[in-house]
Amino acid sequence: MMTAGVHEPIPEGELVRFLDGQLTAAERMEMETHLARCVPCQRRLHALRGRSERLSELLEATDPAVPPPLRHGSPVASADELARRKMGTGGSLPAPWLRAAAIVAVLFGIGMFASPARAWVADWIGARWAELSGKAVPATVAASAPGPPSRGGSTRVEFIPSGADFSLHFASPQRAGGLTLRRGENPAAVAEVAGGTAELLILPDGIRVQNAGSSTAEYRLTVPPEVERVRIRVGDSTLEVISGLKIGAEERITLSAPTG
Amino acid sequence: MDVETLFAEHHPSLFRYLTRMTGDPDLAADAAQEAFVKLVEAPPNTGETRAWLFRVGTNAAREAARTRSRRLRLLERSPERTPLGDAPLTPDAALDAGENQRRVRAALAGLAERDRTILLMREEGFSHREIAAAVGSTTGSIGTMIARALNKLAAELLLDEETP
Numbered sequence: 001m002m003t004a005g006v007h008e009p010i011p012e013g014e015l016v017r018f019l020d021g022q023l024t025a026a027e028r029m030e031m032e033t034h035l036a037r038c039v040p041c042q043r044r045l046h047a048l049r050g051r052s053e054r055l056s057e058l059l060e061a062t063d064p065a066v067p068p069p070l071r072h073g074s075p076v077a078s079a080d081e082l083a084r085r086k087m088g089t090g091g092s093l094p095a096p097w098l099r100a101a102a103i104v105a106v107l108f109g110i111g112m113f114a115s116p117a118r119a120w121v122a123d124w125i126g127a128r129w130a131e132l133s134g135k136a137v138p139a140t141v142a143a144s145a146p147g148p149p150s151r152g153g154s155t156r157v158e159f160i161p162s163g164a165d166f167s168l169h170f171a172s173p174q175r176a177g178g179l180t181l182r183r184g185e186n187p188a189a190v191a192e193v194a195g196g197t198a199e200l201l202i203l204p205d206g207i208r209v210q211n212a213g214s215s216t217a218e219y220r221l222t223v224p225p226e227v228e229r230v231r232i233r234v235g236d237s238t239l240e241v242i243s244g245l246k247i248g249a250e251e252r253i254t255l256s257a258p259t260g
Numbered sequence: 261m262d263v264e265t266l267f268a269e270h271h272p273s274l275f276r277y278l279t280r281m282t283g284d285p286d287l288a289a290d291a292a293q294e295a296f297v298k299l300v301e302a303p304p305n306t307g308e309t310r311a312w313l314f315r316v317g318t319n320a321a322r323e324a325a326r327t328r329s330r331r332l333r334l335l336e337r338s339p340e341r342t343p344l345g346d347a348p349l350t351p352d353a354a355l356d357a358g359e360n361q362r363r364v365r366a367a368l369a370g371l372a373e374r375d376r377t378i379l380l381m382r383e384e385g386f387s388h389r390e391i392a393a394a395v396g397s398t399t400g401s402i403g404t405m406i407a408r409a410l411n412k413l414a415a416e417l418l419l420d421e422e423t424p
Contacts, residue, residue: 012408012411013402013407016404016410017388017402017403020382020388020403022388048410050420051419054417056383058419059280059364059383231286236327
């Protein structure tokens with residue numbers, strides 16, 4: 001609430017409220033009347049506005065270019081769009097690919113927590129992503145069309161990943177077992193489970209492994225030459241980011257729970 | 261409003277906010293995803309879904325940062341397992357971009373978490389009432405906190421210099 005008289009300086013907090021459009025109509029009128037006559041307050045308002053704008057510019061300039069996992073377009077808003085957001089009028093409509101990617105991501109999220117629908121969601125995601133990315137659906141994915149809700153995920157999957165970054169996400173650390181990662185020559189990524197039970201779900205940028213803490217399963221993942229980095233996550237933590245693997249080279253990673 | 265529309269509408273700004281908050285795009289992506297998973301699991305009763313998403317995302321990022329900190333301590337004892345991270349850009353571009361990014365992130369990290377939250381939520385267009393609810397303060401005090409945080413950053417980030 002503004003209380004300053006004509007000759008009293010307006011508190012900076014009130015100037016910020018004015019800048020941000022947080023004053024009532026009466027407060028705004030009182031502020032404008034004061035500002036019209038008070039050069040020092042005009043200067044302070046100008047300084048606060050300049051600092052706000054400069055900070056916005058710096059933040060925008062140093063934002064990451066693309067928010068994962070949506071790696072096919074720029075999320076950096078234009079100045080106009082940011083201005084509209086600040087005015088509370090919302091941004092522009094999302095691009096069709098963004099909406100489609102959002103549907104994929106949300107369905108995946110739902111699928112993780114709705115076991116009967118999980119296999120269907122995984123299959124649906126693979127098919128939709130292949131459509132969106134314009135890439136042919138490999139035979140192994142196309143064969144897994146929507147089936148009965150009780151069916152589990154695959155123990156071998158093959159698909160063409162969407163970008164240079166590949167995510168391999170294990171739901172849980174394991175009692176034993178490990179992953180052998182290989183960089184192959186073919187354009188498709190291939191993942192297999194051996195010596196245990198786990199489900200492999202295809203995501204736009206990688207694979208989600210639905211495993212259990214008691215599992216001792218072994219995994220083998222071959223990624224295509226286009227994949228530059230493989231990010232391996234276990235639960236909520238990133239276990240490892242592997243890059244620079246040569247074609248034909250292999251690396252083994254243990255999946256048992258870290259201590260400490 | 262359905263969830264996929266909410267995702268399309270709010271995920272970019274939530275990710276941007278969390279990246280600025282944590283300085284770690286990977287951590288921010290995970291925290292944003294967790295917020296949307298929670299939205300699917302147990303949507304908020306209030307109509308302020310966007311503010312709810314930012315609050316849940318902030319909490320998830322805070323928790324993930326704690327986990328990461330524990331993991332980094334472990335990695336210090338086993339440096340051969342340290343993640344390699346992203347490949348560098350071209351040398352000159354990487355120097356400029358990296359230096360600017362470090363400067364901004366260091367300045368933000370130097371603020372108290374509450375001040376950082378307030379400034380970054382303001383950047384995303386939240387009202388002072390929504391910001392106050394998120395940080396447990398009064399609506400009337402948010403303007404003062406913003407001014408104070410801006411003043412703190414002004415010298416460090418040269419905010420008073422005119423843009424060329």
